[in-house]
């Protein structure tokens with residue numbers, strides 16, 4: 001049995017897509033278990049770039065790719081993504097959608113946009129893809145699932161009720177035009193025709209594969225600090241992107257998970273609102289953004305950049321039960337001079353080594369840094385750990401010591417081939 005979960009350990013965009021693609025080479029299944037098209041996972045193969053939003057990042061390999069029960073699926077986005085891959089010569093026959101996954105509807109997207117546009121101080125900086133409103137409907141039991149799309153009478157009934165309810169909100173609370181039920185129905189009928197052959201009960205498939213000792217990779221989107229329970233609430237997403245999310249989001253027992261692989265960028269980035277203790281404002285932050293190409297894969301927004309925060313790193317190691325860490329983008333640190341790692345926070349005179357629940361405290365937190373010597377060499381072509389500059393090795397060692405987890409892979413560039421393998425995963 002080999003169930004490996006790959007998760008983000010910071011605020012997303014750590015390079016999960018790249019790492020999944022590398023590991024998917026030998027995977028029988030790659031399964032997304034939460035989130036939706038708020039994700040933007042980049043895979044680079046021989047200089048050619050693919051950005052995957054809903055499709056698992058293993059899609060360029062032959063293993064079966066599953067959009068699992070815990071995912072929220074916008075069918076139009078899915079069809080566009082499939083078509084764009086097919087145009088580029090990639091195969092998509094191996095993409096399956098769970099019949100239990102929730103369907104993102106136009107009223108979810110509209111509600112997300114309206115809330116974000118309101119000047120009420122509650123802006124989260126979402127991706128405006130309807131993720132939060134769709135998960136809200138799921139929890140309040142008004143959601144429409146993929147299985148409903150295969151039963152037209154049931155779908156029409158649920159859709160009618162939901163459009164009526166949401167139109168009340170649009171017209172009475174936001175004072176905007178209502179949505180047209182007939183148009184939504186017609187559009188979705190078109191989508192259903194094109195995706196219905198992919199909608200299946202994925203749970204027996206995934207469990208059987210695990211029971212037969214096949215390799216199943218569970219692909220996390222978003223990350224630790226965007227987790228609905230443990231992230232910087234309310235500046236989080238609406239799902240559980242941590243390893244625990246796999247059990248509820250893919251229908252798999254925790255006993256079947258063998259490895260928790262945490263992807264950690266060698267520094268920190270964040271998109272959207274919310275506290276960010278090690279944020280680098282000003283020229284230096286701008287420099288890191290430029291060298292690291294830190295612009296959102298989904299929205300194009302500039303990512304906020306900062307030093308590596310290992311209060312976050314320790315928290316992510318603990319909550320995810322990480323067995324392995326993959327460090328990415330360490331090449332970006334070459335030539336930046338002295339480097340800093342945050343090991344604790346000082347808040348109102350008190351030292352915190354773990355993450356406080358009260359997010360507002362984090363706005364006052366002062367990072368306590370350890371300073372390390374940097375290196376100047378270009379490391380993007382290095383293939384062996386021994387060949388890395390001494391100071392780079394020291395930086396990696398210090399991360400291992402502080403978070404108490406081994407680093408198994410170091411990624412030194414965006415391409416599939418740019419990796420240093422230290423321990424076998």
Ligand code: GDP
Pocket residue numbers: 008012013014015016017018039040041042043044292293297328329330331332411412413414415
């Ligand atoms: P994800 O959401 O976690 O999959 O990450 P994104 O794809 O949103 O962002 C990561 C960005 O960094 C992408 O542009 C990747 O191509 C790039 N990337 C991944 N690993 C490395 C690396 O080791 N070095 C560099 N320079 N870029 C990387």
Ligand code: IMO
Pocket residue numbers: 008011012013014038039040041124125126127128129131132220221222223226235236237238271272273297
């Ligand atoms: P990947 O998988 C970075 C952030 C948004 C916002 C908050 C809530 O590429 O790492 P949402 O649209 O989910 O309701 O937005 O979460 N966010 C991400 N930030 N990477 C992502 O995904 C993200 N998905 C959501 O910017 O702050």
Ligand code: MG
Pocket residue numbers: 012013014039040041042297
């Ligand atoms: Mg991303």
